[in-house]
Amino acid sequence: MTRAIPRGTPIGQIETSLDWLLSHTTRFQGAILLRISNGKGFILIEYGRPAAFFFRVGNRVIQGEAARRLFAQHEFIHASLRRYTDREFREALALVGPGAGITGPGGRTARLPPFMTMFAGEERQGAGRASQSRSAGLVDGHPDHSEHEPAVAAGSPAGAAAPLVPEQKNSHEGVLDRIVYTPGVSSVAIFREGSIVDSRGDGSLQNLVEPAEEILLSVFEVLPLLSTGPLVQVTIRLFGRNVTIAPFNDGYLLVLTNPGVNLGQIRKMVHDVAEIGTA
């Protein structure tokens, strides 16, 4: 049986960098088909979150984190965007298999937080993460799932779901991995009582914990003056960076984002995380 990823609905073509693509597809679900030199591949995007990377040159396949790094090395890549329905997205994810799934820049294998299951196809994303460390990199003789080229499916009928990963308990590692890979996020940490519990991304955030706690004290002064309900988040927008502080379990998240990230994106990220904290 030979299959390609679903055609989807073409919505346009562009020549740009990977960073630009990922930062401008925040509400997009579908595939970005790419051509670089003699090869071609695609990125599966699930409502702004890159879920899988796949690239093929001749008989060689690069997937997962290795493919992401390859795409990032090119200043300009030719991209064609195809919007997917939930079903098409699930089908594409099942076809591409777990090896193309990615994890955060830290490269550690992420567990699957339960909240991810609220998104269609998330289970397969989790499976991809779980096996990323084994499968990323060059692979000979891998099937080509690029659109309209024959590909050998992994023994599953069209549209069939890949095996589900059992739901695991909430973990701050999973949350940090998810946040740090959100486009525009440069680093993230969980802090509690003056100390960083865990962090991801570039640079240390320890020196921001003290002023962050001072800010929280000021925020708690505002609380009784407004009929507000509990704190959801504080975002401080600086000229060159956004700093977001949000309650998470018995501590706080501290997230640094690039100035191009807008408040809507930050709010969505915080609300997603809040669902985990209360799950």
Next chain:
Amino acid sequence: MGKDTPPVAVPELDNVLKIRGVGSAFLIRNDGSVVTTDGYPEPDTSGLSASILRLVFESGMIADRIRDGPLCQIFLEFENRVLMIQETDHDRFIAVIARPDANIGQINYHVKKQKQGPVPAA
């Protein structure tokens, strides 16, 4: 705290107040005085302006630490309200209180329009 100041017309506040879900908007000086307030003001606007100024000060500390300043805006989100604080010039801030389901992008647009260059000394 606060000096008695005559009401000041701030056209952008009017535009902000037209946005569905916005409860009140006020302009405060960096000495804590409320320059003008509009909409349905909170009972303790003076106390709120003092807390806002402290928040602005603490946010400046974070800007110093990560050297990505200056401060542009502070956005507080609670379960039932949001509070957006935007510096309009070197010594005044606009604070807008709204419901969380208000169009934050639209509020953001109007409060940013209010931002001016340095105000010449009187």
